[in-house]
Amino acid sequence: MTPLAERIRPANLDELTGQEHLVGKGSILRTAIEAGKIPSMILWGPPGTGKTTLANIIANTLSVPFFTLSAISSGVKDIREVIDHARHAHNAILFIDEIHRFNKSQQDALLGAVEKGTVTLIGATTENPSFEVNSALLSRSQVYVLKALDPDDLIALLHKAMEKDEYIKVKKVQLQETAALLNISGGDARKLLNLFELVVTSTPFNEQGQTIITDEQVMKIAQRKVALYDKAGEQHYDIISAFIKSIRGSDPNGAVYWLARMLDGGEDIKFIARRLVILASEDIGNANPNALLLANATFEAVNKVGNPESRIILSQCAVYLASSAKSNASYMAIGSAAAMVQKTGDLPVPLHLRNAPTQLMKKLDYGADYQYAHNYDNNFVNQEFLPDKIAGTKFYEPGNNARENELRNYLKKLWKDKYDY
Incomplete structure (x- = not known):
């Protein structure tokens, strides 16, 4: 029997759940x-948010070859071969699922057809297209971001299945609780419906x-029958979460176990390597600056080496990061600064920090009273670098580790009591 997610797949835009912004x-x-008339586009969003469904709806609505x-x-x-077929069709759409898995030569093969309008491309990806889609193809496409479905949307899908699917209706389902269904599916509509069935x-x-x-x-049946790692990527986020949390928690054993699970499940090595780069800055940062260097080198290396040997490189990096001192101070600092920006808006740049490329700007005191640090002892002079309204605000709090304690002492020596380091 066709899976439930396919049986109740929406046929038009009005039936699509969520994505109101699109x-x-x-x-x-x-x-x-x-x-x-639609542009070539990249649909970017988590699994089960409707990327394939939306592509099908577009093709059906426009009544064009798909x-x-x-x-x-x-x-x-x-x-x-598809492009050759499309040349004999009118306004053909080419849908490519998981387009981030195409390498450069495969993506380049699409360029000419997209440029000439032989096909209108719809690519679907769970990965940031800025990293995974080559710039030439990306510049010829619109990027539309699909959002994770909220609990109300997901529950509405369950009720839709109960009302419209003939097999589910026969079962006379009474949905007393939904928390387990929602938690296990993790916002993935396809996974939710298939688990529900x-x-x-x-x-x-x-x-x-x-x-x-x-x-x-739900828990009893899920634990007995749901796969621990779906090679199609449905538990992609659960496993990567366990991997990241193991490294953050300084457990190299947990890290290599979850790494092995991902590799065995066919996870994209570039995805794993990119997450290690992010973690090296977010969770280790200046407690060990070498972590970011190694993680970045790992990303470059796995792209050169490929499978299966890349697992050794990924393991080395994961073990090093898990065994490293940890600090999220830089991550917290940018978060605090971003919150301040949201709260205070576009505060004016102090005059002494402004650029003054023209005579008029100089007459308006742009750059006036700026003190060039290198003209002073120890390459430092006490001056204000924040807008007047938030002068003296501290965003960066060094972590309690050897390297950042050195930074704390250095900053305290420079700024005395200004930032309370």
């Missing part, structure tokens, strides 16, 4: 679809001929 009345994308490729199993030859199928009727769904029942 397909709601008057939105840019909906307006383009209704006008019958070609699909999966970046996991397709190569340059497949791309060229599994639970409904595995739960016998009660004496009243109803199928009662509770959190306890």
Whole structure:
């Protein structure tokens, strides 16, 4: 039987759950679809947010030829074959799932067809297209960000299944609790619906001929039957979360275990390496600046080496990061600064810090009274670098570790009691 997620897949924009910012009345994308003319686009968002569904809806709405490729199993030859077919079609759409898995040569093979309008490209990705889609292709496409579905959206999907799917209706489902379904699915609509069907199928009727769904029942069935790691990526976020938390918690054993789980599940090595680069700054930072250097070198190395040897490089980096001193001080600092920006808005730059490239600006005292640090002892002079309204605010609090305690002492020596270091 076709999975539940496929059986109730929306056929038009009005049936699509969530993504109001993209397909709601008057939105840019909906307006383009209704006008019958869409740009090539990259749909970026977490798993199960409707990227494939939206692509299908667009093709159905426009009534145009629709070609699909999966970046996991397709190569340059497949791309060229589709483009050849598209040349004999009118306004053809080419949908490429997981486009971030295409390498440069595969993406380059699409360029000419997209430029000439032979095909309108719709690419779907769970990864930041700025990193994974080559700049030439990206510049010819609009990027639309799909948001994770909120709990209300997900519950609405469950009720839709109960009302519209013939098989689910026969089971007379009583949805007493939803927390376990929502937690396990992690915002992924496809995973939610398929789990829901599994639970409904595995739960016998009660004496009243109803199928009662509770959190306890969901957990019992999920633990017994749901795969621990789905190679299609449905538990992608759960496993990477465990991996990151193991490193943050200074446990190299947990780190290499979850790394092995990801590699065994077919996870993209570039995704793993990129997360290590982020972690090296977010969770280690200036407690050990070499961590970022090693993580960045790891990212470069796995791209050169590829599988299966890249697992050794990833393991070395994960073990080093897990065994390193930790600090999230820089991460907290930018978070505090960003919160201040949101709170205070666009505060004016103090005159002494402004650039003064013209005579008029100089007459207006742009740059006046700025003190060039290198003209003073120890290359430092006490002056204010923040807008007047927030002068003296401290955003960076050094972590309690050997290296950042050195930074704390140095900053205290320079600034005395100004920032309370």
